Amino acid sequence: MRRITLLLLAGILLSLCACRSDFETVPSTGDLSFSKDTVYLDTVFTNLSSSTYTLKVYNHSKNDINIPLIKFAKGFNSKYRMSVDGSQGNQGKMFENITLLAKDSLYIFIETTVESDNTTPTEFLYTDQIEFDGGANLQKVELVTLIQDAILLYPNRNADGTIETLPIGNEKIKGFYLDKNDPIHGNELLFTNKKAYVIYGYATVPEGETVTFESGSRVYFHADSGLIVPKNSSIHINGTTSTSDKLENEVIFSSDRQQPDFNYIPGQWGTIWLQNGSTNNAIQNLTLKNATIGLFIEGNNGTTASIKNTQIYNCTHYGIQAKNALIEGQNIIINYTGQASLACTYGGNYKFTHCTFNNDWSSPEQVALYISNYSVGATPEVKALSEATFNNCIIYGSYSNEMLLDKKTGAAFEYQFNNCLIKFSNTKNADYQFDTDPIHYNAIILNKDPKFFNPNINNFNIDDTSSAFAKGNSVYLIPLDILGITRTLPPDLGAYQSKPFPK
Template identity: 90%
Template sequence: MRRITLLFLTGIILLFCSCRSDFDTVASTGDLTFSKDTVYLDTVFTNLSSSTYALKVYNHSKNDINIPLIKFANGANSKYRMTVDGAQGNQGKMFENVTLLAKDSLYVFIETTVESDNTTPTEFLYTDQIEFDSGANLQKVELVTLVQDAILLYPNRNADGTTETLPIGNKKISGFYLDKNDPIHGNELLFTNKKAYVIYGYAAVPEAETVTFEPGARVYFHSDSGLIVPKTASIHINGSKSTTDKLENEVIFSGDRQQPDFGYIPGQWGTIWLQNGSTKNTIQNLTLKNATVGLFIEGNDGTTMPIKNTQIYNCTHYGIQAKNALIEGENIVINYTGQASLACAYGGNYKFTHSTFNNDWSSPEQVAVYISNFIDGATPGTKDLTGATFNNCIIYGSYSNEMLLDKKSGAAFIYQFNNCLIKSNNTKDPDYQFDTDPVHYNAIILNKDPKFFNPNINNFNIDDTSSAFAKGNSTYLIPLDILGITRTLPPDLGAYQSKPFPK
């Protein structure tokens, strides 16, 4: 009985204390400190919620204090929302009588959803302040968000409440067809540089139609999203040379997470899928980042596809995955892919000139270039590789073997490397006789460091100390490099004309 009474009394005391947590607090005197004076919420798109950002608030005094009020300067009309130590407050806008213990801290988490109408017309900034207390004790933390006005493209809701889908073989995926007469956006088959585009799900080009991307177009893909070009349809990516580091005339495909922490994270979205039978596809001056597979080129209708001045980075599987395709590439740069930067599988015909295929993915299974004439389980199992030609290229990476030739009998396997820098440890294999097999290899530089400027940030410029400097053959010259700089003679290997590194 005594034990029960004691437990009862203890519970009463604890309940009383918990109800009077502010019993011994003193009023805030305006001496709070903050982890940041300004919270910058990185670029968000109109009508889409931002990521959540943290602000830490410190009480360095010896007293438990009571903060009478925490609110936004714009009050209930603020486009920001916050939680304070997990509490929602008044719809995430205002908090009263917040206790902060001595020598302790609390977290404020902030996010926003902004419309372009709430921004300044010249800078597209939305700003506010978090106010702590008022009057003489008022303290403020600035909030700044860059808002990018965007066109949102996404699957519609069907009458039964389900989401619009696309048929892919025997399956269906969340997606929709682009409409050249859309009542809201107008011609969805024309991507201009007037606004950014954000795509949810897979956008598909109708058969016999062409999707065109004008210079400076910006397309951001949400998770599990991408673009599909089916049979008889076409894609024309018409980027052009830029004059600044902002790549103002490039066409850019990327994930829709714009904060810096996501700048180099692979696998944020799906792929650009050019299905078998798509036709007259062209790509020029494209920068593609952070996909699962950058370009998935699944054959075509017999027309060779040009890919020029294109950069592909940070893909969980492949930069370019081609199956029995016809591709002619110039000034291509690919890096950091989970399996292969360039994979030419199941035959086809390929020619790459002045291109840099690197792979610094942290796995010994990755390679920069993979070439095969088969796919396991396919019918037929092999197809002719009628040509895989590499001229004035660099094939390099972080591991000892960055090129894999994978062939089976029953189909042709024709390949040739001319004036290339290659990293390979397969010198005992008869398919990799770089010095004594002139049918397949000419003027190969083996296992020499090209001394890229900074591959960690995908900068593959070289200078005159590089092993690739002036080692190219003028027969295969592409007069301008990937940046539009005139190549000197003899040309350098790879996609970049050499220049002194910045100091």
């Protein structure tokens, strides 16, 4: 009897389930809702896949519906591809009879890869539409992508299938040598402004050669990538002053992740590494963003660098890390770095004029400026700091002490700050006697707000209400500011000539 009762209950449950099936749907009537009317896939480079973008489709009705067709307007010729709730459909282009339950939603994931086309301009929009249903019930979502034609530089594969590497000390890294007679790209030591460049691995200048970047050139680095300038080689970055916010004449080094969400994320690529013995390095009008270390300059064998009108932002360690190098810097801005915006370490010779070193990294351990005369290791080795001079500069940031002088006995430690605005609250140490030590400090403005326009977006303009306004010494004048604007007398501190902020 008990078995019969159980069988009867099972039959009733089965009959109830049969009365309501997920496959009992009504046709879609064109009343779908979407999370976006237009999906912007941002800038992608030719021959490289974009990131994946999401579109959510909603059924707000009380009925389970059947969407007879989801496809691209350009059909199988579309350069987009999609998946619908994990299904790849027909080549990622067409999907038939998609069920969407009442009060439910589904996800569509969209990507694109656009092949290089020499008949197109260097930048262009590629568009398509995702179509739902058809006929009278047709609904569309627009797709828009900015495609930038690019030259891809990357390590080759060896005969055994392994990827080309470079020896760095006792280790090897993925990398390759730039070839001035490359059969595909021509002279890889000359970066022009005709196309963008995307670099995978560490591009390396052959010894004795010079790599040159023309005004307006754009270089995008993949993760764990960068540029190496070895002994007896040089880098010349020949950016010029731009006339608009597009920085059309700047040389720009950045990550190959071009989506807006990645604009301010540090550590997306490696570094520009000027190794020991590289020489006559000249950097002008460079904007560098989102690296691990912006410029890593080693100088045990006399590495020299001239750096002018340069902006470095959002680096996980340093904006500029110098080791016993010889650097002259003018109109430099560095911000948002995990350890120090400028680190002059292991001695060396440095002179910076009209520079803005700021650090708004969210840690009390960071500083805007770090100076030392030794190398870190089990047994620290000291080297002479023969000069570290700062004229008409701003040294500021989000914490109370934005400067660290870290010296050890056994080697010279020569430094001087002239007409600088400095944020520093702990003045008990003998090295920080800003008012009573004229050998090292002259005309210091201490702990006054420079009133930058918007440091959150790396805008360090000032106006006439700034504590840095007209506080510079004309003896150290650089006639033009970082934007090419003529400085008035007495000059403002930092890299910018003051101007009214936009209303």
